[in-house]
Amino acid sequence: MSQTTEPPILRRRKKNDLPDEIVLNILTRLPAKSVIRFRCVCKPWNSSITTSYFISTHLNNFAHAHDIDIDNDNGDGYIIHMPWDTNSSNRVVCTVALDRTFDRISEIEVPFDLPSGCTCGLDISDYVIYLWNPSIRKFKKLPDSCLRKLDFVIVGFAYHSEKNDYKVLRISSYPAARQPIPDKIEAYTLSSDSWRRVGMSLRASVMVRDYCSRLPFPLVSGALHWISRVIEGEEERESEVIMSFDVNSEKFRMLRMPDGSMLIVRFQIGLASFKGKLAFLTFGKSEQHGYHYAIWVMREYGMLESWNKIFVVPFQRLAVCIASTMHGSLLIHCLDLPNQEQKFVLVDAETLHEKDFDIQQPSCVATFIESLALLDGANMLSY
Known part of the structure; x- marks a missing residue:
């Protein structure tokens, strides 16, 4: 590759x-x-x-x-919804929809077995990772980890534009620890078909709490992003920051969160790619707005002073954002806990217009564009 x-x-x-x-x-x-x-x-x-x-x-x-930036994962591509539950044949059936409208196009059965709970790339034990290209009906099972033990794991996937290659970033952390300890991080490169450990000098751990986001790693300006807890300075003060991993240079960078974003009562925080820019989302509660999503956007990547709060999206009940489109909409899982009712809606962050979504089941969401990736590699399986 x-x-x-x-x-x-x-x-x-x-x-x-x-x-x-x-x-x-x-x-x-x-x-x-x-x-x-x-x-x-x-x-x-x-x-x-x-x-x-x-x-x-x-x-x-x-x-x-299609006006897509493959380093930023934006444009008029497609969305794949991967439900948590299997069908009658114990297979996961994904729904493919348009990114701009979320209108359903087709359904695709996943051609390999997935352990329960691992469809979102998140687990607390060892698990298998597949690269899958539905466009050409090929997939590949990745080799085992080069790390000895995997605990809480998150995974990011990106195109390596400088070498026309693909990379998978896997982070194994210890969220239950009282203080952050160094994450175990490894990177897989498709051309070499192997994992190798990637070092990071900071003491950091993936931040997971009861408001943990189900949003995937956003790919912005050629870098993957996630939220971590870090220990800084001689006083070893703990803080929450945004970590980035440049896919081309394989360098880590620490970005500060927007001023004022951490002062409200938060039930969920997360990162997203919002119209091609890095966005920070919080779901919380205030006297002015009740339940609401607040959205900050970094207008100039890497410039911390360019964080700008652009939208506040009010809700009448608890909600969890599971996806963000490049066109300014949020896919929201609304929860009515007393009545045990749930509903999935697509909300335009600018107009606040809600659109009922025809997929009404818990799912993980990822972007997808047509390509011939995996066509020329070794150890590819067809179906």
Whole structure:
């Protein structure tokens, strides 16, 4: 995956044939399912389509056509809802929807077995990670951890643009500890098909409490982000901060939370990518707004003074945000504890317009765009 060698010549051209480079250019602009079918036309076409150069060009063309920044995970892609429960055949069935509207497109059965509770990439013990590309019906089981023991685990996934590769970041922490101790962090690279430990000098642990967010790692400006507790200074003062991991340089960075964001009574805090920018979300309660979500956005990445509180979204009852779209909407799980009622709604943060969502069951949500990733790698399984 890390090498981008030029594709081979398709075939000897006849007088009225299109030049090979034009044919390749056309193929790189087709949907992934169509490209897979064209592999059967002839051996030269198959050889060209399976090169890393063609795969990366196809991804970039698709991202450009749909206004998607593959380093920031935004644009008109798709959303995959992965429910916590299995169907009658003990398989998880994912729902694919449009990112902009969350309108349902199709349903896809996960082709591999998942232990109960592990579908969100979160568990308290050893577990298996799969890379899965529904566009081309291929998946890959990742090798075992290079760490001896995994406790509380969170996982992030990102495209490594500088080397045309993919990385998985896995953090094993100790949330029950009274004070943070160094996280055990490892990174998987698809091209090498291996894990390796990544060092971080800070004493930090993934922050998990009763208001822990179900939002995934946001990918903004080429870096993955999560919330940690850290010990700082000679007085070893504990504080809550935003940690980032640059996918290209593999460097960690600590970002401060917005001023005033930690003063309210909070039931949930989390990070999201909001219209391409890093956002900090809190769900709490105040006399002025009652239950509400407050949203801060970092207008200039890395500039702490650019945090700006842009929206307050009021609610009549308890709620949990499980997804944020790039177009300014929140997918909210509303809870009415006395009546044991629950409802999932899509809320526009600007207009406060609510849209009933046709998926009314607990689920994890992730973004997805069509690609040919996993097509040219080793140890890939088809279904």
